[in-house]
Amino acid sequence: MAPQNSAAIQARHQICLERASPLPIGTRLCFRCDRFKDLSEFRRSERGLFGLSARCKKCEKDCGKDWAKRNPEIYRAGERKQKRRYYEKMRRERPDELRRRAREQKRKRKGKLREYELKNRDRVYADKRQRRKTDEWQFKSKARTALWTAIGRGHLARAKSLACHDCGKPAQHYDHYLGYAREHWLDVQPVCTSCHGQRAVDRKELVRIKD
Ligand SMILES: [Zn+2]
Ligand SMILES: [Zn+2]
16 A cells, blocks of 8 residues: 555655655656656646655556546446536536537437338348337327327427426326326326336336326
8 A cells, every 4th residue: 555644755755755766857756557657747736745746647647547437326326416517607607519519419319210210121121010010009190189289289288388297397298197098198297207217117117107
């Protein structure tokens, strides 16, 4: 284990000075990888000798990786936090850039899907036809169309502008909670993705929810 406190670091440097004199000018010994490296290879550090960190940048990076391996949960939590902060900042300061990226990603996804469909044409279309023939699909797609029409005409607010009926978080979809029969086409409740998924599981639905 490498020494951590600055007294130990200084002692270590004393040894270096004796061992490697003259000290290569403009370099510093990294106490982790034990190599002389250019000063620019060291980060600034107030605690370190000469105001530089005792470990070279590469070793610091490796240490970070080791630590992440030892503490995967803390690391992931930190990552999530950082990501959240980043997106909060982006939403505040550069919402247009975010929208542009979303569009780009969507375009890429679509392109890939299209590529796959072209390559596996027969299978994909057979699957699609099969799915569309099922009563469940017919049922649902009509209900969805009716819902979209109602939203488009302003009879219903967009689900995303409402709160989830079950948990109160921002909603993503409308759930046809009374089923897809014609008289219930507009009997919907706003739900978030996870609550919608939970409802589908409770109802033992098999088709993926999209509306
Ligand atoms: Zn090093
Ligand atoms: Zn919810």
